[in-house]
Amino acid sequence: MSNPLELEDRPRVLVVDDEKFIRDILADFLGLEGYFVRTASDGVSALDVLHASRFDVVISDLKMPRMGGIELLEAIPRISPNTLTIIMTGFGTVETAIEAMKRGAYDYVLKPFKMDEVIHIVRRGIDKQRLAAENLRLKEAVSLYSVSEAISASLSLEEILETIGQLAVQEMKADVVTIWLEDRKGGFVERHSRMGNRLQFGGQLHIDVIVQHLMNDQNIVAHGTSSERYFASTPDSPIVSLLVVPLKVTRRLLGWIALVSTNHTVRFDEGHRKLFSIIGARAAAAIENAKLYEELQGTFQQTIHGLAKAIDKMDRYTSGHSDRVALYATFLANKLGLSEDVVAVVNQSALMHDIGKIGCVLNLNKPGTLTQEEYEVFKKHPQYGKDILEPIKFLHPLIPGVQLHHERWDGKGYPLGLRGTEIPLIARIIAVADAYDAMTSNRAYRRALPQDVAIGEIERCAGTQFDPEAALAFIEGIDEFMANRKKLRG
């Protein structure tokens, strides 16, 4: 038996004539030439056939009952824009045939015709169509290539999935795209889906069959009923074409991208399969990278939080101080309109700002204030913080915030005595957040100050201790921020 895919890929011709003899003879000859042929006895039934499936070429008689060749010719582009129409006509109606060409017919055949001539015209038409499809594909390939570059450059999983979804809908004309990735339990879960022109689509992928197929083979291209092995569609959402490409890194299946077409003008073929396989391979590597990056970020955050806890444990009076300073500093960085990346560094630097206390051999739990001597040791903590972070390369971006959070706008701070904008903005932000938390928490030597007193103090020291712009932005937004936070925490 021949391979069903080969049968599926044969050029498809629809013969339309009211004379059964002509239909049969054309069907026989074209069938012998390797074409897939269907017949219809007039324009109306031809349109029914075209609604149900795709054809490369329609050969139609001009004069038929119900609907003639010209009317059919005009209706075809609306249903199947890529189908070529060849008109058959008798000697007496050559002018009509020429008129048909003007209205978009690909060519015409005069009756009585020689079979060779018909076959020649059909073959020429199919070749022309394939060439046009290849040109189109080349264009698609170029835009797909630039998108795949963008996918490779991204480290955000959400962004990668979004880009693939857009690409499948816009360039591949898929009606539905669904991307599945492995979950933590050894199964697969849908991570992204997008609809093209459709608003709704029913049905379900047969996960086990798909996984088995993708593990053994490369990818899946199926049409009509043969796609039901992989996808249980609902009667109101029948599938025309299905394309599934694996997301594989070495031999490991990370997931897959499935494209569904419910429209007869979009039928995924070998060219689509090849193009989207390239995207799949690129995407798989990018997804793996993004996941590793996310894990690395997670580990980084956990490490920093762990260290922040360790710092706060040294001093029972400052329990939770690092977390709260990070919270206020992040609020202030956002309020000042800093970019997401800078806000992240502000957050992490604030969590770490007091890490240098680890280097101060002091009893921070003793009641009362520090002696002058103890205070001199304590004042070294920002510099110690820098020394602790220095050997750890990935913590280097946190050094400015840690080393310089006790600098003052008027230059009277420590350890370097920098002034104004000589002090990095990150450190100026942490200075405000640090002072606010210190004032609103209990200390060994005093009770927490009320919020409005602390805010008044920040305002009083704007332009001397604090960067005036940062201090004013803090005062402006802190009440609302605290109120929202309270609401969120119930």
Ligand SMILES: [Fe+2]
């Ligand atoms: Fe400090």
